[in-house]
Amino acid sequence: MNLGVRRSLDRLFTGLTGASIVLLMLVLIAVLGPMIYRGSGAVLFGGTVEFRKMQRDLFNRADRDALAAEIAETDEVRQVVHEMVDRFKKGIDIAAMSSQAREINREYGRELRYRDATPEEYTESREVARAIRDKLEEAFGSQDIELIRKNIAEVLAHKDEPRFKGTVAERYFTLATDFLDAAEHIDLSRYHDYLVALDEVEVILFGSIEHPGLLGPRPNQPARPLAMTSYGATRWDQAQSLLDRLVWAEKWVEKEPGQPLVKERSPRAELFHGTALEPLFTYVPEQLDEMLRPRFTVYWQFFIDDNFDSHYFGGVGPEIIGTLLITVVGMLFVVPLGVISAAYLVECASDGPVMRILRMSINTLAGVPSIVFGLFGLAFFVLFLFPRLGFEPKPCILAASLTLAVLTLPVMIRASEEAIRTVPRSYKEGSLALGASRFRTFVTVTFPAALPGILTGVILSLSRIAGETAPILFTGAVSMGPVPKSIFDPTRTLSYGSYDMAVGDRLAMMVPHNQYGMVVTLITLILILNAVAIVLRSRVFKKLKGH
Amino acid sequence: MESRGLTLTLGPSDDRRRPLALTPREDLLGFIGSYLGRAVLFLITGTSVLAVLLILLFVILRSVPFLRDFGVGEFLTSRAWRPTADEPVFGALTLIVGSLYVSIAALLFAVPVGILAAVFLSDIVSWKIRNVAKPVVEILAAIPSVAYGFFAVLVLAPWMQRRFGFSTGTNALNASVILAIMALPTIISVAEDAISALGRELREASYSLGATRLETMTKVVIPAAHSGIIAAVVLGMMRAIGETMVVWMASGNATQIPHPWWDLSQSIRTMTATIAGEMGEAPEGGAHRSALFAVGVVLLLMTFVLNIVSEYFLSRAKKAAGKS
Numbered sequence: 005m006n007l008g009v010r011r012s013l014d015r016l017f018t019g020l021t022g023a024s025i026v027l028l029m030l031v032l033i034a035v036l037g038p039m040i041y042r043g044s045g046a047v048l049f050g051g052t053v054e055f056r057k058m059q060r061d062l063f064n065r066a067d068r069d070a071l072a073a074e075i076a077e078t079d080e081v082r083q084v085v086h087e088m089v090d091r092f093k094k095g096i097d098i099a100a101m102s103s104q105a106r107e108i109n110r111e112y113g114r115e116l117r118y119r120d121a122t123p124e125e126y127t128e129s130r131e132v133a134r135a136i137r138d139k140l141e142e143a144f145g146s147q148d149i150e151l152i153r154k155n156i157a158e159v160l161a162h163k164d165e166p167r168f169k170g171t172v173a174e175r176y177f178t179l180a181t182d183f184l185d186a187a188e189h190i191d192l193s194r195y196h197d198y199l200v201a202l203d204e205v206e207v208i209l210f211g212s213i214e215h216p217g218l219l220g221p222r223p224n225q226p227a228r229p230l231a232m233t234s235y236g237a238t239r240w241d242q243a244q245s246l247l248d249r250l251v252w253a254e255k256w257v258e259k260e261p262g263q264p265l266v267k268e269r270s271p272r273a274e275l276f277h278g279t280a281l282e283p284l285f286t287y288v289p290e291q292l293d294e295m296l297r298p299r300f301t302v303y304w305q306f307f308i309d310d311n312f313d314s315h316y317f318g319g320v321g322p323e324i325i326g327t328l329l330i331t332v333v334g335m336l337f338v339v340p341l342g343v344i345s346a347a348y349l350v351e352c353a354s355d356g357p358v359m360r361i362l363r364m365s366i367n368t369l370a371g372v373p374s375i376v377f378g379l380f381g382l383a384f385f386v387l388f389l390f391p392r393l394g395f396e397p398k399p400c401i402l403a404a405s406l407t408l409a410v411l412t413l414p415v416m417i418r419a420s421e422e423a424i425r426t427v428p429r430s431y432k433e434g435s436l437a438l439g440a441s442r443f444r445t446f447v448t449v450t451f452p453a454a455l456p457g458i459l460t461g462v463i464l465s466l467s468r469i470a471g472e473t474a475p476i477l478f479t480g481a482v483s484m485g486p487v488p489k490s491i492f493d494p495t496r497t498l499s500y501g502s503y504d505m506a507v508g509d510r511l512a513m514m515v516p517h518n519q520y521g522m523v524v525t526l527i528t529l530i531l532i533l534n535a536v537a538i539v540l541r542s543r544v545f546k547k548l549k550g551h
Numbered sequence: 552m553e554s555r556g557l558t559l560t561l562g563p564s565d566d567r568r569r570p571l572a573l574t575p576r577e578d579l580l581g582f583i584g585s586y587l588g589r590a591v592l593f594l595i596t597g598t599s600v601l602a603v604l605l606i607l608l609f610v611i612l613r614s615v616p617f618l619r620d621f622g623v624g625e626f627l628t629s630r631a632w633r634p635t636a637d638e639p640v641f642g643a644l645t646l647i648v649g650s651l652y653v654s655i656a657a658l659l660f661a662v663p664v665g666i667l668a669a670v671f672l673s674d675i676v677s678w679k680i681r682n683v684a685k686p687v688v689e690i691l692a693a694i695p696s697v698a699y700g701f702f703a704v705l706v707l708a709p710w711m712q713r714r715f716g717f718s719t720g721t722n723a724l725n726a727s728v729i730l731a732i733m734a735l736p737t738i739i740s741v742a743e744d745a746i747s748a749l750g751r752e753l754r755e756a757s758y759s760l761g762a763t764r765l766e767t768m769t770k771v772v773i774p775a776a777h778s779g780i781i782a783a784v785v786l787g788m789m790r791a792i793g794e795t796m797v798v799w800m801a802s803g804n805a806t807q808i809p810h811p812w813w814d815l816s817q818s819i820r821t822m823t824a825t826i827a828g829e830m831g832e833a834p835e836g837g838a839h840r841s842a843l844f845a846v847g848v849v850l851l852l853m854t855f856v857l858n859i860v861s862e863y864f865l866s867r868a869k870k871a872a873g874k875s
Contacts, residue, residue, distance in 0.1 A: 010763050010765075010766070011763065013763070013765055014763035014764050014765040014766075016765075017764065017765040017768070018675060018764060018765075020667055021667045021668065021670050021671035021675055022671060022675070023667075024663075024664045024665075024667035024668040024671060025668050025671050025672075025684050025687070027664060028664070028668060028684075028687055028688065028691065028735065029684075029687050031691070031732055032687055032690060032691055035694065035698075035699070035702050035732070036694075038702075038706050039698070039701070039702060039706070341595060341598055344592060344595045345595060345596040345598065345599065347592065348589075348592040348593060348596040349596065352589050352592060352593070353596075361600060362596060362597075362599065362600060364862075365599045365600040365602075365603045366599050367858060367862060368603050368855065368858055369599055369602055369603055369606075371854045371855075371857065371858040371861075372603075372606060372793070372851065372854060373792070373793025373794075373795065373823060373850050373851075373854055374696075374793060374794075374795055375793070375795040375823045375826050375827055375847070375850070376610060376793075376847050376850055376851055376854075377606075378826075378827070378830075379609075379610055379613075379830075379843075379844060379847045380605070380606045380609055380610060382830070383609040383610065383612075383613050384605055384609045387835075388609065410602050413598070413599060413602065414599070417599070441581075441585075442585070443585070443588060467693055467695075470695070471693075471694075471695025471696070471697065471698070472695065472696075473695070473696065473697040473795075473796050474696075474795035474796055474823070474827055477827055477830065477831070478830050478831065499695060499697045500697075502697045502701050503697050503700065503701070503796060503800065506700065506701045506704050506800060507704060507800055516705075519705070520705075523698050523701045526695060526697070526698060527694060527695070527698055530693060530694075530695060531690075531693070534693065
């Protein structure tokens with residue numbers, strides 16, 4: 005082969021090997037980057053006044069006086085929105101207005117009964133009131149502006165009659181004027197469209213039973229059962245997207261027959277052109293800042309707070325506690341077992357069939373799939389061992405920790421073995437030559453020298469235990485539930501929570517920052533555990549060296 | 552160096568008249584003590600053996616009722632997995648094929664990259680760059696599987712759907728790409744060990760004959776290290792086949808064998824995902840639960856076989872490294 009070709013092939017090969025490592029780095033960035041970016045939004049974000057209200061109500065955490073002043077100021081700005089919506093509604097909500105007219109009629113009748121009026125007067129007043137009601141209803145139901153004007157004029161003609169003075173019937177006339185005022189400004193043939201569009205706007209602005217809104221429920225609305233719908237947009241990014249939905253109406257349009265539908269955006273203000281609601285679509289974007297008062301917030305309590313409404317509000321406190329509990333209890337079992345096993349394998353065992361069986365078992369254990377450990381934990385610890393020890397046979401922290409301890413045993417043994425094996429022979433021989441027994445040599449010389457390496461094994465096992473999900477699915481993890489009181493309770497964990505929020509939860513999809521926050525907390529926790537152990541290891545190392 | 556902690560007592564000690572030899576009683580106690588100690592240590596070390604035996608025993612015992620009632624034949628050959636139907640059918644063939652399918656697909660991605668990366672780390676870069684590159688591999692290994700699953704289902708799946716126009720983003724391709732990422736650290740570290748264990752002489756001989764690096768690697772070093780590389784691939788396979796969370800979240804969990812067979816964009820379902828997904832709903836004492844344990848037995852047997860294969864090749868690699 006030509007030398008040039010050989011050389012360029014060689015270069016290509018070298019390039020490819022380098023590219024493979026670059027690819028790995030890119031993969032690492034691609035995996036961690038978006039998750040950390042979005043997850044950081046759980047802690048760092050623009051918190052609105054609604055967020056501060058939520059913190060005050062749910063977590064009892066606020067500067068109450070300052071917050072009350074702030075709320076009063078924002079309410080003032082919001083009042084304009086409420087007025088606009090109400091004014092528009094007066095001309096549109098026919099069903100509501102008709103029932104209002106009927107209500108007035110009924111109440112007027114009741115009022116009349118308690119007045120000393122002659123029977124004739126009573127009958128006449130009732131009839132006039134009824135006639136007014138019918139006129140109004142006719143006007144409400146009509147789409148002809150002339151007819152409406154005529155009816156309303158006829159209603160208003162009764163305005164100054166003394167029999168209505170100071171009675172509930174006066175409300176007829178405000179109703180009539182408001183309606184005429186609204187009817188003059190709208191396209192009467194589009195009542196129905198208006199109603200639907202208004203409903204959409206109201207849900208975006210004030211929320212509904214299921215959807216949180218931009219400003220939260222109106223002051224006169226009944227309290228909502230879920231915390232998530234009881235507040236407006238608590239985060240500025242949420243507010244922005246809701247504002248976007250408010251200003252732009254989305255429609256699925258068929259551009260060409262047979263083609264898939266295309267999403268089209270049009271300004272929502274067009275729908276309400278010429279009506280009392282039109283200024284809303286310029287007022288809200290202009291005043292949103294004043295209505296919500298966003299402020300840069302560091303919500304560090306994310307790591308200690310419990311959550312509300314499937315993680316819509318709050319943090320991952322119980323998950324962190326659960327993960328730490330499972331990890332610590334698991335380590336209590338696996339560290340002594342692993343270190344002692346490793347010591348035996350290095351110091352005592354000689355080559356032979358026993359040793360081979362031991363080695364094979366450890367390797368086999370390392371290869372068993374994690375989900376099979378879950379099956380084993382369920383069958384052995386939960387269903388077999390617990391009833392015989394007098395515990396309740398149900399998934400709990402202890403079962404999960406034991407299962408995970410078995411899972412990480414090989415990791416622990418291998419790392420400790422490696423560490424003990426790398427201690428120089430001269431150390432041991434020096435000790436033995438001074439007359440120390442083998443046990444004493446191990447405890448005072450070999451073990452301290454091997455400690456940094458053993459700590460590495462502890463780190464590896466720690467991060468393994470904290471991150472595993474499959475083995476604890478049936479042995480101790482739950483997606484909902486109280487903070488565990490003892491190791492005989494099941495617990496929420498970061499790992500299972502990450503799974504649950506990624507696939508199992510409709511509400512979680514509405515709060516990607518919390519979704520990603522959970523998994524980033526898990527990753528961060530594991531990296532921190534590693535870092536702490538590494539620092540510890542380097543300290544022990546230094547001490548051993550005698551510096 | 553100052554002698555901290557070291558106190559030298561000069562002059563005769565108090566019990567200098569004591570003979571150096573142990574008394575018979577001390578000798579006996581020491582003898583018994585050391586053997587007792589060894590026995591206790593041995594028992595503790597035996598936990599691993601015990602654990603393996605218990606795992607085998609309990610997973611197999613739990614699957615016995617199902618295998619007795621339904622028979623192994625249907626279990627291994629039927630493609631229908633309908634555990635909750637009125638007349639339940641438990642055919643695990645689709646699940647077994649699904650597990651093998653994603654694992655092999657994952658290896659197709661992971662092995663070339665893994666071997667190249669191993670060569671890069673062992674033969675090409677300086678120590679400095681190696682110290683930067685190695686932690687990347689370690690972090691990739693440390694990220695918990697549920698985080699990979701999270702990434703697969705919330706980041707990769709929507710992206711694939713947008714980019715390639717798949718009907719669903721959770722499919723065999725998604726799962727195998729993530730499994731490849733997860734298997735890579737194992738493959739790289741084992742393969743790198745095998746390649747760098749070979750020693751300088753082999754390489755120097757090849758270079759001195761005028762071979763380029765490519766030729767040295769592909770014609771001398773990699774063939775010589777083949778046992779270790781095969782072991783690396785087998786260990787990667789083991790990692791992929793036993794992985795649960797990623798395939799559960801990213802594979803789509805459709806009980807089907809892809810048709811045509813090379814179409815990675817279809818959803819599949821694996822053994823591990825089936826156990827994870829259905830165990831919670833399977834009532835205690837029922838055939839369904841028992842069948843899931845039977846799936847666990849199949850999984851266990853597969854990893855045993857892979858384990859034996861990997862150990863065979865690892866021991867050969869050790870011998871090969873010892874010779875050169």
